[in-house]
Amino acid sequence: MRSAGATRAKRMDTAEPMAGEKKSRKASKEIRKQQLIEATIDSLAKRGYAETTLANVADGAKLSRGIVNFHFESKENLLIATLQFMADEYAQHWSTALEKAGPSAAERMWALVAADFDRRMTTKRKLAAWCAFWGEAKSRPTYQALCGARDLNYQRTFEDLCAEMRIEGGYAYDAESAALAICSSMEGLWLRLMMSDGLTREAAHKAAIECIIGFFPKHIGREGPIKT
Amino acid sequence: MRSAGATRAKRMDTAEPMAGEKKSRKASKEIRKQQLIEATIDSLAKRGYAETTLANVADGAKLSRGIVNFHFESKENLLIATLQFMADEYAQHWSTALEKAGPSAAERMWALVAADFDRRMTTKRKLAAWCAFWGEAKSRPTYQALCGARDLNYQRTFEDLCAEMRIEGGYAYDAESAALAICSSMEGLWLRLMMSDGLTREAAHKAAIECIIGFFPKHIGREGPIKT
DNA sequence: GTATTTTGAATGATCATTCAGCAAGCATCT
DNA sequence: AGATGCTTGCTGAATGATCATTCAAAATAC
Numbered sequence A, B: 001m002r003s004a005g006a007t008r009a010k011r012m013d014t015a016e017p018m019a020g021e022k023k024s025r026k027a028s029k030e031i032r033k034q035q036l037i038e039a040t041i042d043s044l045a046k047r048g049y050a051e052t053t054l055a056n057v058a059d060g061a062k063l064s065r066g067i068v069n070f071h072f073e074s075k076e077n078l079l080i081a082t083l084q085f086m087a088d089e090y091a092q093h094w095s096t097a098l099e100k101a102g103p104s105a106a107e108r109m110w111a112l113v114a115a116d117f118d119r120r121m122t123t124k125r126k127l128a129a130w131c132a133f134w135g136e137a138k139s140r141p142t143y144q145a146l147c148g149a150r151d152l153n154y155q156r157t158f159e160d161l162c163a164e165m166r167i168e169g170g171y172a173y174d175a176e177s178a179a180l181a182i183c184s185s186m187e188g189l190w191l192r193l194m195m196s197d198g199l200t201r202e203a204a205h206k207a208a209i210e211c212i213i214g215f216f217p218k219h220i221g222r223e224g225p226i227k228t
Numbered sequence C: 001g002t003a004t005t006t007t008g009a010a011t012g013a014t015c016a017t018t019c020a021g022c023a024a025g026c027a028t029c030t
Numbered sequence D: 001a002g003a004t005g006c007t008t009g010c011t012g013a014a015t016g017a018t019c020a021t022t023c024a025a026a027a028t029a030c
Helices: A004-014 A021-047 A054-060 A067-072 A075-100 A105-116 A124-137 A141-169 A175-195 A201-215 B004-014 B021-047 B054-060 B067-072 B075-100 B105-116 B124-137 B141-169 B175-195 B201-215
Strands: none
Touching: A021 A054, A021 A067, A021 A075, A021 A124, A054 A067, A054 A075, A067 A075, A075 A105, A075 A124, A075 A141, A105 A141, A105 A175, A105 A201, A124 A141, A124 A175, A124 B124, A124 B175, A141 A175, A141 B175, A175 A201, A175 B124, A175 B141, A175 B175, A175 B201, A201 B175, A201 B201, B021 B054, B021 B067, B021 B075, B021 B124, B054 B067, B054 B075, B067 B075, B075 B105, B075 B124, B075 B141, B105 B141, B105 B175, B105 B201, B124 B141, B124 B175, B141 B175, B175 B201
């Protein structure tokens, strides 16, 4: 194990220049928390939920054993904070993509799908961490709530887009079913990206695009949203 | 805890009539193993993977603490046997559905999708158990292999059906992407069935049907495969 | 009778949590 | 500037709880 001095030196290298007096302390605390969350994601990806121990996390962060309980009070709190972080990051990511997209429903849906298969989101590491939480969500209300909140806005946004295109295109199905099928498909593709080594991010993205083309053939083509 | 006598009496009620002398012993062993596997699925569904202990399983089966190690040697063996059992059952289920289906690709696909949302397969109990294993599959090669084997034949069958209809209908996409999108969608729907209380089996099945209609509009309609 | 199955207490390993003590940052005083 | 004391952050050994596994003895089947 590394000495405390080395660790601290490293932190000071990477941390901000410490302008204010109170700020530097607070920043340090947040940075340390984030460091532990990243180490938790690493361990979840490497060892899975059941085999992730506080010792693993601490070792991964190159810190001592008691550190997690000092910053998070308990293992459960650490895991909740980790899931919270991933959920926030995910929401932030697709929200930003939506803002940057064009005004039409087709453009917005295309952007949402692209965001879901963005290289930054589909790391094996993050997919595995998501999946670890999914596996435990059934029996843990807190995880279920956080995983569910991930969807709630996303799915509603998706439903609105589906409804808009449905009316424009005169499609026969109902918007809820379409949104459900498409969102589920993307989640299932995430699952497979994580599980099998044979599937690439690009192939998964392509499959998702075929899926939305199936639902909105007048609005979306293989090359992108269809301009009218 | 119940007495051993009561348990055994119950087993003899439900077990086969015990014809041969050697056979009855062997049967008893298999029955006891199955009983423990069922208790494991119960515990996975109720408590999740991480919190499932051998004591839970034994209590659930109304048997004593050491029983699992006697029949399965280790906790790991029990879990592998449980996953194996679920995988076999699943494969058996869709294979049977496929055999019973009509000869056309559309009929066969309709039957496969219906099988996936059959009441017997989409119990919260079983979905939760599947999901518990998915969550650990990333870091456990044995689980990964068993979960993957689940797909291998299924997906290949699906790809063949997609390819057949694609040629008949002159659809523009490639069969692999279509099969991937549809299979993933169904897996994602399973995930959601397990997670959220708001989604019903029927709604999930409907969404899956809309998905395949999108891919094969000339072959499949909302009421079933389209006869030509 | 012997062989098989089951029990449940004992064992030892793993792990989360605690906490007394150490180190570093920071302000105040000389 | 250097010394002093206070606060915050961190360490790692100790603690106690949980749990898989073992096994001697008991129960049951044959």
